[in-house]
Amino acid sequence: MNNANDSYDPLQLLMGLEVSAVSFVRDYVELHFDGPILRALNDPLGVYEGREWRFPAPGSLELMRCYIGETVDGYELDPDRILALDFGEHRFVIPLDPDSSWGPEAAHMIGVDESGRASILGGMWIW
DSSP: OEETTOTTSGGGGGTTOBOOEEEEETTEEEEEOSSOEEEEOSOOEEEETTEEEETTSTTHHHHHHTTTTOBOOEEEEETTTEEEEEETTEEEEEEOSGGGOSSSOOEEEEOBOTTSSBOGGGOEEEO
């Protein structure tokens, strides 16, 4: 299991970054960070202001949009269980367990190139 103290973990790239957009793309969700992109292929879930949500349940889209402007201050990665981003008291979770998966991939993260744009030249990680 990895956490925010692991300097070689790709999620470390998101530490201190602000969510700039939440995108709903057909059957998946993306968090944008003015560069890097975290794509949830499995249905995400989380807690925002003490309210639990699970995509695509009613009310989840409204709560997920609330992450815009929040800054990543921690994370948890257990490759057999979850990928979670922490934003103070809020949490955004992508389940990685086989029972939650629709296919062989549960999440992608795309890094940034030299210009700061999202690009596989900056790395791509698949869970």
